[in-house]
Amino acid sequence: MSGSSNTHSIYSASGAHRWTSCPPSAQLEQQFPNETSVYADEGTAAHDLAEHKLKRSLKMRSKKPISKYDSDEMDEYTDLYVEFCLNLINAAKENCKDLQILIEQKLDFSDYVPEGYGTGDLVVVGNGTLHVVDFKYGKGIVVSSERNPQMMLYALGAFSLFEMLYDIETITMVIVQPRVDNFSTYKMHVDELLTWAKDELKPKAHLASTGGGEFCAGDHCRFCRAKNQCRARAVKNLELLKYEFADAALLSDDEIADIIGLAEEISKWASDIYTYATALAINEGRQWVV
Ligand code: SF4
Structure with missing residues (x-):
């Protein structure tokens, strides 16, 4: 409740x-x-x-x-x-x-x-x-x-x-x-x-x-107060980007389906980071060199 x-x-x-x-x-x-x-x-x-x-x-x-x-x-x-x-x-x-x-x-x-x-x-x-x-x-x-x-x-x-x-x-x-x-x-x-x-x-x-045990990222991260700065979550999402593509010039349907599945988690993470960084820029004048 x-x-x-x-x-x-x-x-x-x-x-x-x-x-x-x-x-x-x-x-x-x-x-x-x-x-x-x-x-x-x-x-x-x-x-x-x-x-x-x-x-x-x-x-x-x-x-x-x-x-x-x-x-x-x-x-x-x-x-x-x-x-x-x-x-x-x-x-x-x-x-x-x-x-x-x-x-x-x-x-x-x-x-x-x-x-x-x-x-x-x-x-x-x-x-x-x-x-x-x-x-x-x-x-x-x-x-x-x-x-x-x-x-x-x-x-x-x-x-x-x-x-x-x-x-x-x-x-x-x-x-x-x-x-x-x-x-x-x-x-x-x-x-x-x-x-x-x-x-x-x-x-x-x-x-x-x-404070023991292993950090483990997953769908539960969305309710974690550490989610914006957590290294384990960043590592997991960057791992997802290491996708092995076939050599053909065009993506196959299977590859597109795989990317859609991966993109959901990655876009949630990227959106959290963006919102966090924007809030700091607005509220504290923090500058991010990108
Ligand atoms: S954001 Fe980090 S600390 Fe929080 S649940 Fe996910 S992996 Fe664990």
Whole structure:
């Protein structure tokens, strides 16, 4: 989630895809300010509204948040989220008398990740199943819940809250991203989650906390605060340019298809560098000799 109450730890759940893929990024990022954006602020407003609507639908006390981002579109998409959550809750209720429903629940996974915690938008537990739901208001990237590290961290936090009270066998992780019609559900057995946490997550979190491990560039770089100046990302993108062409005078269709695939990542990187350098030139008078 990205609600206003979520103070990020440096190993936050929302950054887990990045720091589990590139552990030293957790320390490297600390040199750079955590800047917000209009999109992040809009997402926070949408979360606050969605939380309010869900609580009211469940007859819980809540005061309607007011925000400059309020719009018919936000109203419509938060309604869709609430409708999805209510359907999930009603289906879970059918077979369970002691259902627990938690909204905007702090989830602590510090047994595996130093100071690690996040906030679950909706957690429902009962009848052997734990459901963890995350509302995403963004529409730039469609996010899958399949083995999604952010969702698995929330699941770990929720499991540790309830493991003494409920006999949980299955975890269902759901990402609700209504603006792109994405309702992504992934089920996992608890044993599989705990094995991942012990064998993969914990060692990576240790590397992240000590600045160890290898830098590894990939699509996760786009959310890294070090992305403009990161050498590993530059090296990877410059490697992509070392394309072996055939001798023929004209490019083949296969070569053009390859170049299109490479160009996407390279153009993202070049655009980040250009934006960064331009901002420094405007704001600090920095001159770049090219
Ligand atoms: S930009 Fe990418 S490679 Fe560089 S530190 Fe960040 S995540 Fe790692």
